[in-house]
Amino acid sequence: MNAKQRKIIYRIMPYAILTFIGICFLLPLLWVLVSSLDTNAMQSLKMPHKVTANNYIDVVSSRPNQRAFGIGLLMSLGQALLVVVIGLLAAYPLSRYQLKYKKSFMLTILFMTSLPITAVMVPVYQLFLSLKLYDNIFGVILFYVASAMPYGIWMLKNFMDSVPNDMEEAAWVDGASVFAGIRKVVAPLMIPGICTVAIFTFSGSWGNFFVPYILLNTPEKFPASLKLYQFFGQYGMVDYGKLAAFSVLYAIPSVMLYILSQRFMSKGFGMQGGTKG
């Protein structure tokens, strides 16, 4: 092999490897997309005889499905809203006051962002039984809020640090209260940060399966993730088309929000605190 050939191989190899990796990543995804348009979908990828939206129509027109999506939205929106509001409140003194134990508090928060939630679910279940919150949608929301709180505080505090102090002071001079200052000056300047936190917490709980699986019991209260799992177990082997259509519909909010979040995360990808929702 002479130098020229080697050079060509070095040029082409990366493209070949990346293309191969890309295809491996694409195939499973392609299956779900193609099958969702095919009423005779099978386990393997195949061209549909006729491309129809029937699967989607069936999934969307089913009342239990609508309900599951509604509950999922309620849970995730409720969680995102509460995390942002409570997180902003917590971030304020952490960003603006000189507190004695601020540093250790923030490190504890960072530590909590990385703990696996899975490990506490058995005691949480027991706790929910004794608090009479078991099988309660709002109970699940509260737990979601608590589990995303460390992440929310960490991110919002860091975003708040970058809002200059003097603008807030100017508002005070004009007679604004501390809360009005936060609401009218600090929060609007943190919109990208708030959106990032809201999006990540929303996606985290929207995609979560384990938490509602443990804390809910009545099928009528199941969010979309559980409904999909149920669907998978009951009719998975029979109706791949509908299953795929449900999956695509269920994945859409996560995908859309990710794309949206890219607009807010202007630069790079931070390592810190971005572990979970």
Next chain:
Amino acid sequence: MSSVTANVLYQRRRRTNFTWFYFLFPSIAIMLVFFIYPILLTFLYSFTNLALTGEAAKELKFIGFDNYVHMWEDPTVRISIWNTLVFLMGSAVIGQQVLGFIIALLMKHKNRTFRRVIGTVVLAGWVTPEIVCALCLYSFFGDEGTLNMILEFFGISAVTWLYTVPMLTIILANIWHGTAFSMLVFQAALDDVPNEIEEAAVVDGASRWQILYRIVLPYIKQTITTNAMLVTLQTLGVFGLIYAMTGGGPGTSTTTLPIFMYNQAFVNYQLGYGTAISLLLLIMGVVLSLFYIRSVKE
């Protein structure tokens, strides 16, 4: 109003006693009740005979280290610890990290459209919720799935992936789901490696491999450590992906600690024992988190 007044006002507000407490109260309260208290309960319950049914359900008794003795003697515990380690090493430490790094490295200085297409495809697996991932990969590896269809096209006989090599399938599924995170992290890290150093090495006659080993890898060492910890922590808690794909089976071949914990607590109704297992998981998480904090602090 003069700036002096503003300043006074500002100072007074800042120093108001205990206002910080009102701000922090809601978040601390909710974390205490639903996060920290359950962690403490984990320690407590793991020493009890807590159960959902049977005699033990009527009265809660402290049974000392019985659960731990039971764990020590239970062969399934050893199997699930082993499975967890294999899953962590295979899918997180090696799989996602190495693949993510390779993708990031190969993508550098490539055609922009090409990068965008490959990047989007990899990211799609990450953005997709885990149950959908499980479904996609379940059908991909299924007996009549896409992978076997491709193999048959090349004249290779079909393999029952989910039965023959179940651990491999869930590892690959988790790689599919998680690689994008490492890819993004390494892309950012590689962009930070100064071009001048690499160029100087080229002038000095260093080969591609030498540049990679001697310059690039040492330069991003910190990122590799931090990322390894983060990815491992994320993988430690994986439940839905495995549960939906194999349910921990066949037998116990894909029973990782979260699956085993779930089975003991909610299938066998042995909450005390399940909690003892989750404590194991928690301790692994705590140790890894402490390392993670240390590596971030540096």
